Amino acid sequence: MQSKILDMHGKPMASSYAGAGSGLGDQLAEWNPSLKMADAGLLPTLQQGNARAEDLVKNHGYANGAVQLHVDNIVGSLFRLSYKPNWRTLGISERDARDLATDVESAFREHAEDPVGCYLDAERKRTFTMMVRETVATHVILGESMASAEWIERPGSLFKTSIKMISPKRVSNPNATTDSQFLRGGIEQDRNSAAIAYHVLNPRYGFSESLNGYGYGEWRRVPRETRWGRQQFIHTFEPREDGQSRGANKFLAVMEQLFMIDKLQVTKLQNAVVSAMYAAVIESDLDSETAHAMIAGATTGDEQMQQGLANHLAFSAEYHKGASVKMNGVKIPHLFPGEQLNLKTPGNADNGFAALESSILGYTAAGMGVSKEQLTRDYSKVNYSSARASMLESWRYFMGERKVIAAGFASSVFSLWLEEAINKKIIKLPRKAKYGFYERKSAWCNSEWIGQGRLAIDGLKEVKEAVLRIESGLSTYEKELAIQGEDYQEIFSQQVRETEERKAAGLPPPSWAMAMLLNEAETPEEPVKKGEAA
Known part of the structure; x- marks a missing residue:
């Protein structure tokens, strides 16, 4: 029985907010959810929710497409390092910082993107970009991504730093221990809810129950970092509340709708087939x-x-x-x-199904942070302005995910590699630097990442827009080329090489270079001032 607070006249007192009251006709009277901390609401059903999300991605076209949409827009085909040491803090010149960045970017790409050796991956199956793509996909499906830093010596590799990708399904409390203040969801924590170590289950293959934490296997305790501060375990997710230990997958808010639309499609297809069988x-x-x-x-x-x-x-x-x-x-x-x-004439094969499906897909797209057109790959009902607006909204979401998830993981891996490269003297820091690597680690490891460029619906209009922003001083070549997924330094260097090669081959300069030469030729000379020699 629900208690009510009455005023001096014996009438129920009105709530400060209508949403906290009983609603019109007591529609909200039975809606009494309890307030819970993030872990209390997530951890008891974490494995069930992740199992359902994984099953959706395996068997549902739209769910699988949503994961691929995130991977392609956030990461793309190459995740480029743009190394930017904080030269002002480190006390080095900008020129020294640029020279260092050139050496670091070249050495890192050579090792990380080696498609044959794959030495950065402990399993030797993935390049660095593939690892970042897996990180984003796992984050969408399971709400988080995990990896451990390993030290493996292999013939043919200059570096021993290797990254072992770890499925979040394997992290759990040893022997199904109940969650406590200092052990939640397989993560040891201190009194400030900071992670200390992770318990990773190594299952005995052949027993599927082991991944649920109740079957056969052994748990390996992996510290978050070594005593000198080298990261040992990489846990990437975006917490929504203080004290949150694990991440919530992207499908939880729309799982029921996606599951039912699949059943609805199959049932509708069966009805249409039966109706068409008998003429x-x-x-x-x-x-x-x-x-x-x-x-x-x-x-x-x-x-x-x-x-x-x-x-x-x-x-x-x-x-x-x-x-x-x-x-x-x-x-x-x-x-x-x-x-x-x-x-026998078949009845209406649609019977309102298309409108219902469209409504559910719009609901799903909103819950996934993408536009409905991108989720369904259907742009037949929108014009240029509407399509561009929806894609820009999604682009803003993708950029946030790139910064927090993809770049967060990539920066952790890069800092591990850079530490070893400096200790092995493969990368030499400028002599004039005021601080060593361990004294200002974040300044030495500061970097940005360039992923997939933004899709252009009308390339000509968007190129003109970019040119106007640069010429009016509202943007730079670095920013505009990064939007296209390119590194401006690589583009500039390639332009110089191509111009020189065209000149050596007796070909005219490119059209843009020719236009610059014509503008310089048409610029009037400054008049000689009186009293100066001509």
């Missing part, structure tokens, strides 16, 4: 009593009835087989006496 039926004039007697006798074993039914059906079939009448090549049915032809 016509022949109805007999046999009275119900006689038909019932013949069928009942046939099913109960009455030999006379069985023989009568068989004779009737055989005679009817023989009659239809021989009754072939045609006029001008068109067959005319000649029916058995007492029969009539009843044509």
